[in-house]
Amino acid sequence: MLTRKEIENNELVQLASYAAKSSGTKGRSHREKEHPYRSAYQRDRDRIIYSTAFRRLEYKTQVFVNYEGDHYRTRLTHTLEVAQIAKTIARSLRLNEDLTETIALAHDLGHTPFGHSGEDALSELMAEHGWFDHNSQGLRVVDLLEERYPLFPGLNLTYEVREGIIKHSTPFDKPRAYIPFEIEGSPLLEIQVVDIADEIAYDNHDLDDGLASGLIEENKLESIALWKDAETEIKKKFSKIPAKIKRYQIVRSLINTQVTDLVKNTEHIIKKFNLKSASQVREMPERVVRFSDKMNELRKPLRIFLTDNLYHHYRVVRMADKAYRFIKDLFETYIKNSEQLPHSARTRLGKDDKYRVVCDYIAGMTDRYALDEYKKFFDPYKKV
Numbered sequence: 001m002l003t004r005k006e007i008e009n010n011e012l013v014q015l016a017s018y019a020a021k022s023s024g025t026k027g028r029s030h031r032e033k034e035h036p037y038r039s040a041y042q043r044d045r046d047r048i049i050y051s052t053a054f055r056r057l058e059y060k061t062q063v064f065v066n067y068e069g070d071h072y073r074t075r076l077t078h079t080l081e082v083a084q085i086a087k088t089i090a091r092s093l094r095l096n097e098d099l100t101e102t103i104a105l106a107h108d109l110g111h112t113p114f115g116h117s118g119e120d121a122l123s124e125l126m127a128e129h130g131w132f133d134h135n136s137q138g139l140r141v142v143d144l145l146e147e148r149y150p151l152f153p154g155l156n157l158t159y160e161v162r163e164g165i166i167k168h169s170t171p172f173d174k175p176r177a178y179i180p181f182e183i184e185g186s187p188l189l190e191i192q193v194v195d196i197a198d199e200i201a202y203d204n205h206d207l208d209d210g211l212a213s214g215l216i217e218e219n220k221l222e223s224i225a226l227w228k229d230a231e232t233e234i235k236k237k238f239s240k241i242p243a244k245i246k247r248y249q250i251v252r253s254l255i256n257t258q259v260t261d262l263v264k265n266t267e268h269i270i271k272k273f274n275l276k277s278a279s280q281v282r283e284m285p286e287r288v289v290r291f292s293d294k295m296n297e298l299r300k301p302l303r304i305f306l307t308d309n310l311y312h313h314y315r316v317v318r319m320a321d322k323a324y325r326f327i328k329d330l331f332e333t334y335i336k337n338s339e340q341l342p343h344s345a346r347t348r349l350g351k352d353d354k355y356r357v358v359c360d361y362i363a364g365m366t367d368r369y370a371l372d373e374y375k376k377f378f379d380p381y382k383k384v
C-alpha cells in the first residue's frame with residue numbers, strides 16, 4: 001500500500017520546487033488525525049465530492065437553464081471541465097495536481113440558482129444585511145453549511161483549499177469574506193491555475209453551447225482571428241466534414257491553443273523570476289500564471305463577441321431578468337413571514353440573522369427547486 005507518508009515524499013521528489021506540497025499545508029481549523037493513505041488534499045477532494053452542495057451543481061444554471069435542453073453545460077459539467085483543464089496545466093507545470101483538482105471541484109460551490117442573475121438579486125437584497133457574493137458563499141458552504149461531522153460544522157478543509165475558494169488576486173486584494181480569513185500573500189500557483197482554467201472553460205464551452213443552441217451564428221465568428229485561424233487549420237486537414245464535427249474540432253483546437261500558450265508563458269515567467277519555492281510565489285506582486293500578451297489580445301475580441309452575442313442575447317437576458325425577479329419575490333416572501341421556511345432553515349432562526357438564513361437557503365437552491373418553491377407560493381392551484 002502506498003502510504004500518505006510515501007505520497008508526501010513523492011511530492012517532494014516529483015513536483016516542482018515552487019509547487020504547494022501537501023506536507024507543507026497550514027492545516028485545518030479543527031485538528032484531525034491524518035489519513036493513512038490519502039494526502040491532506042486528496043482527502044479534501046473526496047469531502048467536496050461527497051458534499052450536498054457539489055451534487056446540487058448538476059441542477060444549477062451555467063448559461064442555459066436546465067429545461068432548455070439536456071446537452072448544455074450545467075454548473076456541474078462546467079466544474080468538471082475546469083478540473084480537467086486545470087489538472088492538465090498543473091501536471092505540465094509540475095504543480096500539485098491533487099490540490100489543483102480539489103480547488104477546481106470546489107470553485108463554484110457558492111453559486112446561486114440561475115447563475116449571475118441569482119447572484120445579482122441576492123447581492124442587492126443583502127446589501128444592508130452583510131452582502132452576498134458567490135466566492136464568500138463558497139467558503140461559507142464548506143466552513144459552516146455542510147453538515148457531516150459530529151464535532152465541527154462544515155468540511156474542515158485545509159487552509160489552501162479554502163483560500164482557493166475565497167479567490168483573491170494579489171496580496172492587496174482583500175477578499176470580503178463573511179468569515180474572517182487571513183491572506184498569506186499572493187495566491188499559490190495551483191490557485192492561479194484554477195482561476196484561468198475557469199476562464200478557458202467557460203469562454204469555450206459557452207461558445208460551443210451558443211452555437212449548438214443557434215443563439216450564435218457561426219458566420220459571425222469569421223471576424224474573430226482566434227476562431228478564423230482554428231477554422232483554417234481544420235479545413236486544411238479535412239476539406240469536407242459535417243458542420244457539427246467541424247464545430248467540435250474548432251472548439252477543441254481553441255482550448256488546446258490557449259492552454260499551450262498559458263503553460264509556455266507561465267514557464268517563461270517562472271524562469272524569468274527564478275521562482276524556487278511556494279513562499280517566493282507568495283511574495284510575487286502580480287500573477288504568474290497568465291497568457292502571453294499576444295494571446296490576451298487574441299482572446300479579447302472573442303470575449304467581447306460572447307458578451308454581445310450570447311450573454312446579451314435577448315433570450316438569455318429575458319431568462320436572467322425573470323430569474324432575478326422571482327428570486328427577489330421568494331426572498332421577500334420568506335422575510336415577510338419566516339414561518340414559511342422549512343424546518344431545516346427555521347431551526348437556525350433563533351441563532352442567526354433572519355436575512356442570512358434566508359440568503360443561505362435561497363443560495364443553496366437548485367434552479368428547479370427554486371422554480372418549484374416559486375410555484376408553491378404564487379400558483380394558487382399548486383400544493384404547498
Ligand code: MG
Pocket residue numbers: 078082107108198
Ligand atoms: Mg466557474
